[in-house]
Amino acid sequence: IVGFSAAIGNTPVFNVSEMGNFSDDMLNLDTLRKILVREEDTIIFSLIERAKYPMNSRMYDERPGLSGSLFEFFVKESEAVQAKVGRYSSAEENAFFPDNLPPPLLPPGDSQQVLHPRGASININGQIMNMYRKQLLPLITSDGDDGSYAITAARDLDCLQALSKRIHLGKFVAEIKFRESPENYTRAIRVQDKDALMKLLTFESVEEMIKKRVEKKAMVFAQDVDLKENDNVGKYKVNPSVVSRLYGEWVIPLTKFVEVEYLLCRLD
Numbered sequence: 612i613v614g615f616s617a618a619i620g621n622t623p624v625f626n627v628s629e630m631g632n633f634s635d636d637m638l639n640l641d642t643l644r645k646i647l648v649r650e651e652d653t654i655i656f657s658l659i660e661r662a663k664y665p666m667n668s669r670m671y672d673e674r675p676g677l678s679g680s681l682f683e684f685f686v687k688e689s690e691a692v693q694a695k696v697g698r699y700s701s702a703e704e705n706a707f708f709p710d711n712l713p714p715p716l717l718p719p720g721d722s723q724q725v726l727h728p729r730g731a732s733i734n735i736n737g738q739i740m741n742m743y744r745k746q747l748l749p750l751i752t753s754d755g756d757d758g759s760y761a762i763t764a765a766r767d768l769d770c771l772q773a774l775s776k777r778i779h780l781g782k783f784v785a786e787i788k789f790r791e792s793p794e795n796y797t798r799a800i801r802v803q804d805k806d807a808l809m810k811l812l813t814f815e816s817v818e819e820m821i822k823k824r825v826e827k828k829a830m831v832f833a834q835d836v837d838l839k840e841n842d843n844v845g846k847y848k849v850n851p852s853v854v855s856r857l858y859g860e861w862v863i864p865l866t867k868f869v870e871v872e873y874l875l876c877r878l879d
């Protein structure tokens with residue numbers, strides 16, 4: 612069963628398991644876009660928290676006896692405990708180490724199937740991890756090692772989970788777009804035309820707006836707040852242009868990649 616729950620403020624938008632009776636007219640592009648906008652806040656705040664600590668690169672080195680790095684160990688063990696409490700019973704959540712996760716302790720609630728089951732299993736967390744570690748982290752952290760590995764790993768995992776959720780919400784966006792315009796999408800899916808699908812699902816003006824908005828949000832969220840006026844102008848905990856670049860070069864392209872992958876198997 613591939614369910615979905617989400618909320619804006621205290622208002623559940625989709626909380627299928629609690630509502631019991633999910634209606635299709637709640638699944639629309641407007642609502643989904645509002646959820647993506649709210650996810651921007653989560654992503655920016657998680658980057659600000661990670662940027663408090665230096666790179667701490669020793670944490671990512673292979674450790675003999677651990678079959679991986681201290682960081683991988685932290686992520687695997689954290690995911691195992693979260694799996695037990697049901698995190699991965701939600702269709703918008705994907706694990707970074709999905710093999711051999713323990714089952715949830717409680718049975719998943721009654722969930723309405725929204726996604727096509729083939730598409731539901733798409734997981735590009737390997738790419739997300741790579742982008743985060745190799746490209747994004749050096750842009751938001753200072754060089755150095757302060758030895759605070761546990762907190763650094765926890766902050767990394769917050770960033771990764773926020774990015775992963777946002778990017779994999781692309782499956783729901785794709786499902787909505789398919790339902791809103793089945794003929795156009797079906798034509799491209801039948802011939803497995805990735806370029807045509809990419810063109811159909813792209814709204815350049817929306818993308819431009821997002822890049823500007825996240826930069827503006829970062830300017831507000833990442834500034835030092837002080838009672839003296841103009842003391843901290845131009846000083847940010849995370850560079851707003853890096854946030855805009857994160858969206859333009861990685862978050863939006865990866866979301867679109869997920870959308871195309873989902874659509875390619877939508878008719879299987």
Ligand SMILES: O=C(O)C(=O)C[C@]1(C(=O)O)C=C[C@@H](O)C=C1
Binds near residue numbers: 644647812817863864
């Ligand atoms: O809002 C949409 O229509 C989406 O598909 C999401 C998204 C994004 O990643 O933010 C991706 C593609 C569109 O060009 C615009 C925005």
